[in-house]
Amino acid sequence: MDAMKLDKDLIDNLKEYLHKLEEKINKLSRIAEELRQPLKAAEGVEEEYLSNPLHSFPLIRHMYQDWKNLEEFMQRPVGEEQIHFLQEKLPELPLKSDRDEATEAMYRMARTYNATPLEMTHGLIDGIQYRNTLTALDCFELGKLYFKWDFPEEAAQWFNITLNFDLEARKDVEVMGLHQKDLVLLLTRSLTEMGEDDKALNVLEKQPDLAENHTSLLKFYKANLNDPTDDLPYLSESYSKLCQSSHVPSPSRLHCRYNSTTSPFLILAPLKMEEISLDPYIVVYHDILSVKQTVKIIRFGEPKMEPTYIFTPKLGAIKHKGRTAVGSWLYSEDFDLPDSPFHNLFDVIRDITGLNIDDSIEIQLLKYGFGAHYGPHPDFFNGSAPDISSEGDRIATVLFYLNDAPHGGATAFTDINIKVPAERGKVLFWHNLKGETYDLDLHTIHSACPVYQGFKFVMTVWIREFNQMFIKPTYRKGNRKFFFDV
Structure with missing residues (x-):
């Protein structure tokens, strides 16, 4: 009887392991299908596909950032063969500097051609409509750059766009390093920089694990405003207007x-x-x-x-x-x-x-x-x-x-x-x-x-x-x- 009970417990434990494994497999299956979509869209027209900046930037950002997060997730603890293969390939992937340059290139295009975050998200640049492929992770990365360079209004727009991807229903983005708590905190900081204290409090109150300390968090952010970096590229207004397609020569x-x-x-x-x-x-x-x-x-x-x-x-x-x-x-x-x-x-x-x-x-x-x-x-x-x-x-x-x-x-x-x-x-x-x-x-x-x-x-x-x-x-x-x- 004791042996049968132990066997039953082991089988139940195995079923629990299989259940956990199925959860991981299903999550990875959804991620793989999502990552495959751009490749399907580019099949046979790779050069034309990559000529679109709304394709090139997600590719560089995704290759630098997503695969490293996937590597961490895959090591818990199955798929050793695939993990070893990934580790061998990591040195060949884009560097952090490549990801940063791609993000800054998106900033330069937006500032030069006067494209708002919403227009960029919908694929509209200087009057040209592209097919949009920006993901929640892409928008979050752009929002962080705008916040770093002290553009809180645009940063808040990027963070709000990221929230509109319904992150609560897509827990798989956490595997890629995007946690709603971090997003909410950055959105709150951006609103605080703008002097929108009431909106900042409202955002904090809606986040369950932050609501209890919302007033102290807001007070802390107001006392510690963002100190922008000094590496912001200078793009003059005259330069931007001249580059835009709407420029009419004298x-x-x-x-x-x-x-x-x-x-x-x-x-x-x-x-x-x-x-x-x-x-x-x-x-x-x-x-x-x-x-x-x-x-x-x-x-x-x-x-x-x-x-x-x-x-x-x-x-x-x-x-x-x-x-x-x-x-x-x-x-x-x-x-x-x-x-x-x-x-x-x-x-x-x-x-x-x-x-x-x-x-x-x-x-x-x-x-x-x-x-x-x-x-x-x-x-x-x-x-x-x-x-x-x-x-x-x-x-x-x-x-x-x-x-x-x-x-x-x-x-x-x-x-x-x-x-x-x-x-x-x-x-x-x-x-x-x-x-x-x-x-x-x-x-x-x-x-x-x-x-x-x-x-x-x-x-x-x-x-x-x-x-x-x-x-x-x-x-x-x-x-x-x-x-x-x-």
Whole structure:
């Protein structure tokens, strides 16, 4: 009788174990089916699918965050074989820095293109409607960033949107690290920062495990307001308005014409030139590169691309949030390769600019992904680079657009309220130094607007001043302080 009773107890215990195991399996089954949906939607159209930022951001956020939480859940305590496989793959997953950059890219797009959290959640960016794929976890992550950067109103909107996913009915999100208690506390803090004390108390009272201490919590938050971090990217209002599709250019008397004067060759084959500005001198040349040539250039440079840097006088080249593209440099040996896509590049640049060109010019291929941008900056160094004394400053910039970026990615000159869309085959050319004096032209400060669909590929060429001393002399002394001045 005692043995039978023990057997019965063991079977009951086994059934309880099976019941617990079934609960875990069912929960994982629901999660797996949910995670599979984006892959099904992308099947056969992966590149087009990932060109949508509302697909790329969830993918990076999900791969960095969700699989680590799943790993922890799976270790309780079954599935050892799968856990070992996952542990082997964890080093290959995106890093925290990748997740953070993807989140910040969403912020940049929202701020630049004036998209509210509700519009972003419904897939609306700058008048373009996308199919929305943001999850509760995505919205929560964005809310935390807005709170960290001291935008409590937008943070509260993101947290409220997260609550609308009905987390009580979806306990599986807790496995991924999203607990309603944490969400409610952050929403309360955001409302407190906004001075909405009554709404904050109401939110706390509705959370069972917080209701009892709601007044003391509110008092604590009011006494310890958020101390925002100092790494907030600067996006000026003029920059944002210029990047938006609603921007209407000012009327201009400038016109388009055929240029046949900058080189003798153009007498036979003039180039289509569009005047953008005369002061500073900025022009666009159309139909310069063929589709075949741009494709070959992209194929050549893309495998070599690495994160780009900015140059500072004190620290030299550093990685900075103000520039988020990837790129690769071209060197003289690249032009001599068999079937090189750059075989006539120097001739093209000479025809466009009328300047002296040799193999010392700087050429960089750049790729801007979703949300990638380059904040307002000049192309001249102003004596801060180590090679200025031998080559001079960057007198001019030639920017080749290698593909179409239909939404975002324009080159914006904020000081003169001019925007140039990124369109395959055309070339943007401007002088960074004033022609008569070689003074630095501050009106050439420009930026790359965030890309919010597809990618933008460009090739940037910088031309130095000392090579031009015999063809572009200065006519009068300017205010520029040269590095060799005493």
